[in-house]
Amino acid sequence: MNETRIPSINSRKRQKPFSSGSVSGQKKHHPVLANITNMVTTTGTTTVANSSGSKKEQFAPSYQTKSQSTNMRLLNKYFYGDPNVIEEVKKRERKALKDIHLFTKQIEETDSRLESLTSEVIPQLKYNLNKRSIIFKHLKQETMVMQEQLYQLKNDCELKKKNHELITNNLNLEHSINIQEVINQWQLKISDKRHIWELELQKLKQTKPDPAVLKEIEELSTDKAIIENDLKDLKRKNHEQIQSYENELKLRLEKFKEDKKEPLIASIEENKKLKIKINDLKATQEALRDKIRNSVDTELSLQEIIKNKRLELQTLEASLEPVEEKLNQLQLRYKSEKDTTDEVKAKAKLAEAEYNKNYDRMEQEQSQRRILENTIDELDGHIRCFAYLNYDELNDYAVDYMNKCIIGDTDVFYFSRILPRDLVSPSNLFNNECFTFVDSCLKSKKSCNIISINDDLRKDFLRTINERFLKSKVLVQMVVLNDSDLSKDLLNSEDSDLSAVIDEKCIDFHSKRLPIEEVNNFILPDFRGIHVMKFEVFDKEDDFESIFFIQAPTKEIQKMNAIDITKTAVSPVSTFLQSLLLRLESLIIFNFDTPDSSLLQLSQTLHKLPNPK
Template sequence: MSQTKIPGISAHKRPLATAERSRIPAKRSHVLEDVTNTTAFPAYRRHNKPKATSMSSTEVADPNTRLMNRYYYGDPGVIEEVKKRERKIARDIQHFRKSIAEIETETKLIRERSLPDLNYEISKKRVLCGELRKDLIQLTADLDEKTNESHNVQSNWELEVQHLRLEQQIAVQETQNKLNKELGEVKAQWETKLREMENYRPSFEDLQELEGLKVEKQQHEKELRALTIKNEEACRLRNQELDEKLEHILFSKKEPLEDLKCKNDVVRREKSNVESQTEAVKLKIAQHNERGAELARQISHIHQLVNECITSSSPLKDAKIKADADYLETKSITDAIQMEALKVEAKYNAEFNKMEKEQVRRRTMENAIDELKGKIRCFAYVGDTAPNSLEVDFSQKSISLKDSEPCFFNRILPCKLISEEDLVKQECQAFFDMCLEKRLNFNIISLPTPKQSFIRDSALTYLLKSGRYQLKTQYVALSEAAVSSDLFQKGESEPDTEIQLTIKTDAIEMNSATVEMKTAEDIKADFKGLQTQVGCDKIGIVKAEVWDDNEKCCDSYYLEINDMETIQRMSNLFCTDHGTGTPISIILQTLMSKTKSLVLFNLIDDCASTTGTILNAARRISQIDAPRTYVASEKSR
């Protein structure tokens, strides 16, 4: 009863009255009307309407009036009914609020996920349509010009063909006339000769002589064929006989000749060996003679030295005995010191191992703190050649130029103490392990440094360190002013092939070449010589899909940003709506807002303007909210 809007039951009961007698204001009457779904005091309202008569005391009040009077005088049944209606209205209001919240959630998801992809695709297609429209206009003009040229060529060709056809017809007609004339003349000559041959009749004697000559010719031809066959047979037999004799002679002479050759070779080798041995023996004899004379001189000299040593060895023996005693005493002291050193070393190793464990625990705790802050991780890598005006406060984790506000980082790492490999293996270890364990997509954005390749190779090598994971890697160079390129293509296609990127919920897909890497040697071999192809006006993106056996674990990205213009745009990256900027801005927004990000600011250059731009970008990026872990983990599951 304490939280309800309905007044409590009063012990004082007032008589049944109208709205005029109770003097209840109209505004309160309307409030009760909304709560009870009834019309309060209809008689009072009818009384206020024009041409209406007031209800007499003898008339019976309508049900709504009686209900309100009972509620007003504290009827428990009426009060319970009003409470039920109030609770029903509250449930309906709660239901409507949930529906509105769900609609707002779906609208936000559509605005964050679908609209950027559609805007990106529309912008790309709008640019492509403009280029295609220009190409179509140019091709139409070229086609019209070629059509006119083809019409002219066709008309010229038809005229030339008609002219050639007429010339050919005239030439054919002249040739045909000439041939007909020659054919008539030859035909007349042969007809004359044919008539003469038909009129010629040989005599009987000539016919008999001709028959005899034919018979004689046939006999001579038979004899010639017989002689030819006989001659060929004789030649064949003779050749066969000569071949057999030649083979027999060669076979009989071959073995003695081979024996003589072998004997001659053996004798020559023996002779050469004997001559070489003879020369060697002569040389050795001369050397031994010289050596003997030299040894004799040395022996005499050694005898002289031995005699001198014997005379001088007596004081040395005393010194040796004393030195042995000193050595034994020194050795005992050294052994004691060595034992103490071993104990100290064991203690140091234990303390060092404990320190290493604490360092790992510290990095894990710092990573957990960074995760709880909910902001993008910003690491500063400070070099020796930084500007003199740069002030670094390692205790407060802040960096500032003179007369400027300090910029705070999650880590400040001096390159004098930490190499690029240790930067990844030690300081980024907890970040990598968290993303791999929870299967979260993550990225590393490295701002200008001449050692991009060392940091990139160290990061990829760390992902392969356990031998558990495999990487499917893509490497592209993107630019808004120049042509983008696929650095793993290696001449397999045209160099100006457009790189197609598809922006997903928390990932970016590229239609570039994919290289599978299993060992650190694969990383060195595949990335050899590719650093110079990125240049200062492009952004290098390395996408590595991490696979655990045949199951995809997550996507990792390494971004190489070398131009200051992109760094300046990163300062205002989230000042505009997601999906309304340039393609590179959309890619950076997607990676920094949908995946776990670690931005490495390399403060190695000694230029104060460059350092100021980098610090300004770090100041803005460190305030950007990072995606929550539980959202990504639910997606991965």
């Protein structure tokens, strides 16, 4: 029953919660966004202008006069006693009373359920979580002890293996040294013998003959010359006679050949063949003799080598016997150590399987815890504020993780989550904590908003979005908004006319869109103002939800105080930030390198503000 035509019921309607006139009024009639918007609002008429400012449309609230006239007619009939109208009025009054009773009962049931959750379920969940964390710590300590034992055993095995290799190498070196010493001894003996024979040869060369012998040699040389001359004469005479005999014999031979030529032709041919065959056989015989001689020499040298090697082998076998005994002992010891190591590995494997099982269970419970905490935050209805801090830089502040608060000297500052940087990286912050909130918004078909104050987390959030929506189409708008300078479209540097449109559910920029894979290089390391990234996550071809990520440096927030919606917006950027907080469910991350009192006060102001329904 959102409306009724009965004037008496309309006048008694229950007012909505958060009756602050400024909040409800800002949702319906929001002021102008100056340089960064193209919406213009006037009293009684809403005018929408495009980027050129040429076309305007007016919407007048004509339905109010029609409703008033209908109510006036019914009221007149009721006053003048029309029975049908009186009966209809009574029926509607009874129905309104039933609805009021039903709504009152539902509100009481919701309050009792919330009280039971706060008093019973949440403390029990905290107790179970602490209990499981203690069990996890004990298991982790036992696993570390087992790993240290396994590491020690592995080191012992490696040490024994290296000792065995060193012993073997030492034995090989000793044998090579002994062989080299024997070779050196034989070389010394050979060099001594060679030196002795060279001395003998030198003595023979230096010996001089006897003069009597030389004289006798000269006489004999003279006699020899005379005899040689006689011999030459005799040879010449013999040669002449031989020539005459040869000529005579040639003539006889020619005559004999002519007489015997025909019967000897066959014999001559056969004789030639036999000579060729004999020559071949002789060559084969010589080759075989050479092979036999080479084989005999090779056999003798091989026998000598085999004999030497056998002697060396005997010495090596004699020296290897104690080494083999040591090796057998080491092998037995290695086998026993290996069996022990295998048992330890089996136990470690079982412990690792149990640890993985407990870890998976713990991760599942952590996921359920985050969903439950997000549901509690949803029921609480206020803006989520996360504190992301360095534990070592707290100085004058204390942190109570159980009650989610930072304790100062005089004040206590409460947050939705308190996350230490040492244990939670930026990627884990977004994947585990923030995306529970984002997923719940996307499932409810609502846009959402994440604001990071102080530290730069833009690249981490962009990487997380890319990993979480790999199979989805994601378009990105990236702008820098500034009051003291021109606002910029980072994806299109040529476009200087940047504007934004604010509607009931979301905010849209007149700027360039690019796929998420192409925008990483457009992130500026230094910028003035606030950096806004809008992610359009498509569920279907034309159906998408928006995720805003705003990087706001502390100096900009302190200079403009822009994010505090309890104060009147005095600039376009302040108007934009307040519009986001009023229209979208928001999560604000306060990055505390060192706790800042102004940021802590701002966090408490924002933490008390309601999220839009």
